[in-house]
Structures are given as structure tokens and as C-alpha cells.
Ligand code: ADP
């Protein structure tokens with residue numbers, strides 16, 4: 534069974550825009566799939582649909598099988614758990630951003646407390662471990678987001694995404710807002726984490742070169758459809 538098996542996915546926004554038009558995709562555990570395509574082709578919509586994070590009134594059809602279980606058909610309670618422990622979405626376009634008035638440690642600890650039922654002491658320990666895993670000292674848990682650089686904030690977001698040991702990480706334009714040096718660091722970090730933990734990665738970018746350097750396979754979208762899919766090297770050469 535694939536980690537993720539998307540079948541005939543369609544997404545139509547309330548206003549009538551058909552943003553995703555019949556997408557089939559597969560990802561095996563521990564593998565990395567890049568999704569490329571020009572702005573407006575439906576990449577973010579696809580990512581959000583995988584966790585049912587689209588605005589109310591959006592029509593979604595098809596199947597999103599995560600470890601064989603259809604995310605689109607799940608009950609709400611199950612979906613909440615799956616959003617952390619099954620698949621986690623990071624960065625831009627996601628619903629998720631750091632709360633400016635809460636310490637980053639508390640923000641990382643929250644899903645650990647809620648979804649792993651950790652004790653407060655256990656959650657604090659786990660938060661320290663997560664920070665170190667993403668290359669920040671555990672003591673940075675006490676910082677507020679504005680006290681961190683853009684790259685450090687991105688690391689905190691990654692720590693949060695990892696908090697409940699997801700099987701799949703969806704990274705939507707993870708490096709777009711960062712300067713070039715920091716971009717490379719964040720990409721290396723994501724690669725290392727994925728390799729160490731055998732989680733699947735879906736990385737979305739308008740930059741095919743970034744994806745080709747990180748992912749095993751690439752899918753290229755155009756106007757809501759996947760128009761090309763294959764081994765990263767082949768798709769990159771052909772483009
Ligand atoms: P990409 O991530 O590739 O830039 P998007 O998924 O953001 O593409 O957008 C795909 C299409 O859906 C575009 O035509 C965009 O204008 C439209 N769209 C995106 N978000 C919404 C929304 N919340 N409501 C209505 N239309 C949207």
C-alpha cells in the first residue's frame with residue numbers, strides 16, 4: 534500500500550474556479566515527491582485538499598488515501614488526529630503560522646499535549662528535543678517569534694510539523710521567503726529529517742531546480758492537471 538494515493542482529485546472553489554481537475558498521484562513511504570508548476574496552476578489548492586483545509590463551500594471530489602484511509606471521507610475527530618500524526622503541512626499557504634504573542638516552545642508543545650496526550654513535563658522535554666533536531670538550542674523555546682530570524686522561524690515551523698511524528702510532510706514553498714544561504718540550509722535540514730525518519734515528503738515549489746535537487750520524483754502541474762510525472766532527473770531534463 535502506498536503512503537499516499539490520490540485518485541481523481543477535483544477541487545472547485547465556491548466562486549466556480551476549478552483549481553484541481555482530476556489529479557492522480559502516489560507517494561511511497563520515505564520517498565520525496567516534488568510538485569512544480571507556474572503560479573495559479575493549483576499546487577497550493579492540491580496541498581490543502583490533502584488535509585481538507587480548504588474554505589467552506591469548496592467542492593472536493595475523488596479520493597485521498599493516506600495509508601489506505603480516505604481523508605476526504607473521515608469523521609472530524611479522526612481528521613484532527615490525522616492532521617498532526619498522519620500528515621503535517623508546513624509553511625506558506627498553510628493555515629498555519631506562528632502566533633506572535635506566544636513563546637515558540639509553547640506553540641510546539643501544544644500539539645504534543647493535545648494529540649500525544651503528553652504530560653506537561655513530557656511535552657517540555659519533547660519540545661527541547663524537537664528544537665535540537667531542527668538545529669536550534671532547546672533554550673530557544675523561551676523566545677517569541679519576533680526574536681528569531683526568518684530561517685530560525687522556519688526551523689520552528691518544521692519542529693512543529695514534526696511534533697507528532699507524521700508519516701507525511703507537505704512543504705509548500707518552504708524556502709521562498711528566505712535568502713539564498715538560508716534557503717540551502719533549510720532544504721538540507723528537510724532532506725536530512727526525511728531521510729532519518731522515513732517519512733514521506735511532498736514539496737511544492739515554482740522552482741523546478743530546487744525540487745530536482747531534493748526530490749526523487751517530480752510532478753508538473755498546468756491549469757489544475759498533472760501534465761508530467763516521473764523520476765526527478767528525467768522531468769528536469771525534459772523541461
Ligand atoms: P498555485 O499554488 O499553483 O499558485 P493555487 O492553488 O493557489 O495555485 O490557485 C489555483 C487557482 O485557484 C487560481 O486560479 C487561484 O486564483 C484560485 N484560488 C486559490 N485560492 C482560492 C480561494 N480561496 N478561493 C477562490 N479561488 C482560489
Ligand code: ADP
Pocket residue numbers: 613615616617620621622623628629630694
Ligand atoms: P481547530 O480547527 O479548532 O483550529 P485543529 O486541531 O484542526 O482545531 O487545529 C488547531 C490549530 O493547529 C489550527 O488552527 C492550525 O493552525 C494548527 N494545525 C492543525 N493541524 C495542523 C497540521 N497538520 N500542521 C500544522 N498546523 C496544524
